[in-house]
Amino acid sequence: MNQHVVHVSEIGRARRVAAPERAVPATGVLLDRLSRPLTDLRISVTDRCNFRCSYCMPKEVFDKDYQYLPHSALLSFEEITRLARIFATHGVHKIRLTGGEPLLRKNLEVLVEQLAAIRTPQGAPLDLTLTTNGSLLARKAEALKAAGLNRVTVSLDGLDDTVFRSMNDVDFPVAQVLAGIDAAHAAGLGPIKVNMVVKRGTNEQEILPMARRFRGTGVVLRFIEYMDVGATNGWRMDEVLPSAEVVARIAEEFPLAPLEASAPGETAQRWAYRDGGGEIGVISSVTQAFCHDCSRARLSTEGKLYLCLFASSGHDLRPLLRGDADDAQIASAIGHIWQGRTDRYSELRALRGPDTDAAAPRRVEMSYIGG
Numbered sequence: 001m002n003q004h005v006v007h008v009s010e011i012g013r014a015r016r017v018a019a020p021e022r023a024v025p026a027t028g029v030l031l032d033r034l035s036r037p038l039t040d041l042r043i044s045v046t047d048r049c050n051f052r053c054s055y056c057m058p059k060e061v062f063d064k065d066y067q068y069l070p071h072s073a074l075l076s077f078e079e080i081t082r083l084a085r086i087f088a089t090h091g092v093h094k095i096r097l098t099g100g101e102p103l104l105r106k107n108l109e110v111l112v113e114q115l116a117a118i119r120t121p122q123g124a125p126l127d128l129t130l131t132t133n134g135s136l137l138a139r140k141a142e143a144l145k146a147a148g149l150n151r152v153t154v155s156l157d158g159l160d161d162t163v164f165r166s167m168n169d170v171d172f173p174v175a176q177v178l179a180g181i182d183a184a185h186a187a188g189l190g191p192i193k194v195n196m197v198v199k200r201g202t203n204e205q206e207i208l209p210m211a212r213r214f215r216g217t218g219v220v221l222r223f224i225e226y227m228d229v230g231a232t233n234g235w236r237m238d239e240v241l242p243s244a245e246v247v248a249r250i251a252e253e254f255p256l257a258p259l260e261a262s263a264p265g266e267t268a269q270r271w272a273y274r275d276g277g278g279e280i281g282v283i284s285s286v287t288q289a290f291c292h293d294c295s296r297a298r299l300s301t302e303g304k305l306y307l308c309l310f311a312s313s314g315h316d317l318r319p320l321l322r323g324d325a326d327d328a329q330i331a332s333a334i335g336h337i338w339q340g341r342t343d344r345y346s347e348l349r350a351l352r353g354p355d356t357d358a359a360a361p362r363r364v365e366m367s368y369i370g371g
């Protein structure tokens with residue numbers, strides 16, 4: 001038995017949520033203690049993945065002995081949809097399906113269809129997106145579009161097949177992910193975003209080939225700073241390539257001009273190619289924290305609500321869902337939780353360095369709550 005094996009339910013410690021005594025009715029705007037509204041919900045539909053990216057699910061930890069959640073622990077599509085409908089009454093208008101690898105969840109398009117039927121209090125449909133490693137996208141793109149998915153984000157850490165195979169660590173060929181991106185484009189799941197996590201010394205040489213490949217195609221390429229999420233990836237600051245350096249390297253070949261954020265709470269800083277070849281984005285979670293307008297909550301596969309990517313515990317909504325709480329009581333519980341939120345890990349990291357205290361509670365894994 002691998003000594004690192006930790007059951008996911010231990011990682012995802014949770015407070016059991018009781019229906020609060022003080023009612024917090026849904027008014028369409030819910031603010032936390034730092035006046036940040038809840039607008040964006042990321043839903044993890046599985047804790048499993050067919051890749052073993054070393055920065056997320058390193059092989060040594062996520063091996064054959066690793067215990068994933070049993071099927072009975074997962075929220076059903078009906079439970080997820082019920083929660084999503086309640087979140088929408090609090091002002092959530094964007095939902096991103098994630099994981100693990102979300103396309104591994106069977107019949108995901110059925111969930112997409114249910115979520116696509118939800119309306120905001122103003123009567124608008126939700127902005128429904130999905131983040132995927134792209135491995136199964138070529139097969140699923142059309143069905144997802146037909147079910148009502150608006151857009152996809154595909155994670156792709158390089159174009160060189162050898163680099164890509166070693167980063168996913170399961171020898172998966174890059175050509176199949178590129179075919180998935182083409183299929184998503186053909187199905188109308190655009191504008192497609194492609195996310196590249198940049199690790200200094202590992203795939204930094206892929207930055208320019210990626211920029212050249214996607215420039216002028218309508219795909220928005222975004223570079224993500226390697227983050228100290230979870231507790232298994234052995235993160236080191238010297239492996240972070242600051243976004244400012246990514247922008248400088250690209251601008252040497254293709255001059256860039258800064259663009260305004262497209263929406264409040266936008267995680268990426270946007271840059272336009274000066275010659276009209278489209279735009280890129282950089283997500284600088286390490287060097288330029290954006291907690292001040294973080295409006296995102298995360299729902300784990302088994303129904304725990306996390307208020308920050310770096311949280312060590314969540315709020316367990318499943319007992320409410322599987323008990324006899326009505327929608328108003330669940331809305332009130334969610335309202336109560338969000339109103340108490342003060343999380344701003346990345347800002348604190350910038351002020352006092354990464355949290356390396358071995359005695360601190362273990363942080364939840366990104367593969368468990370999604371990116």
Ligand code: SAM
Pocket residue numbers: 049055056098099100101102131132133153154155195196197224225226227228229233366367370371
């Ligand atoms: N499996 C899907 C995928 O890879 O797109 C969805 C889940 S994955 C956890 C979501 C995103 O988190 C991916 O874009 C991935 O690159 C990013 N990610 C995972 N670990 C990361 C880390 N340590 N630093 C920065 N981004 C990370």
Ligand code: SF4
Pocket residue numbers: 049050051052053056057099100101133155367
């Ligand atoms: Fe899987 Fe996505 Fe994590 Fe890679 S980043 S191991 S594809 S969940």
Ligand code: SF4
Pocket residue numbers: 290291294295307308309310343344345346347
């Ligand atoms: Fe939001 Fe937490 Fe990330 Fe800050 S560190 S932006 S609060 S998820």
